[in-house]
Amino acid sequence: MEHMEEQPQLIEACLQKWDINWLLHRAAQRVGSAFADEIVKFGISLRGQLVLQALATEEAQRTQLKLGAMLGLDKTTLTSELDKLERAELVMRVPDPNDRRVRTPVITDKGRALQKEAGDALAEVERAFHSRFSPEEMTIIRKALQDLSRGEGPMHGSCI
Template identity: 75%
Template sequence: MTEVQQIPSCVEKWDFNWLLHRATQRVGAVFADEIAKFGVSVRGQLVLEALANEEAQRTQLKLGAMLGLDKTTLTSELDKLERAELIVRVPDPKDRRVRTPMITDRGRELQKQARDALIEVERAYRARFTDEEMAVVRKALITLADGEAPVHGSCI
């Protein structure tokens, strides 16, 4: 019987970047599975959340910048949401090339239900920590998210 050779990069790792990445993968997968029950993606829910906020009634271009989504990614997501009748894109009366995505009543209801489900998922993760530990985790993540390094790609 031959011994299986382990590749060093695949052996359990404990460096900071790897741990953050693995935690993001695990938590993200659970969020993605939960949100899929509503027929949207995590990115789609992010868009619906932004559109449900009255302040976020922006052109597609401004919405994409706010969410950290490039034009192609945002357009694809808006197309899916529009086909599902969760949003409509309203032409700007001053410039027919400009569209403002607006959440529909159906989209608003789905967004609220999905948000509540995701809150429960988050609550389950937070329950693994004491209040004090959660305060430390939250503070650390906020500090990391507010770093000096440039951000590449979308927020989701």
């Protein structure tokens, strides 16, 4: 029990001591965990929701290659995620009439409905985090994170 009482003090000490990379990583873990706990209720992953959201909001259809580039997902990760979504009948992959090797992922009506419901639930999770800050602070946080995300140099790994 004594160990449990010390933990908040240790966490606070770390929050004061560590660099921005550690703080960003811990904040991303906290937010990511909350999102993952919510999205599991819908039978998909955060990556799955990201793919469905992109397919639901894009007017122009995108090939798998273009979709992966847009989302920051490598070919293997995207293919695996599309396979899962296709098995669940949330997306289908349509062959390109001009090139049989190219397939365009298309969201189904079932996928669109699930994406909307899951998106609304995730928006509630995000609002809970936003409530810790004033609107002005959220504007600053969002701008800072956007600026850091743009950065220079190579990006490693998938976006989620």
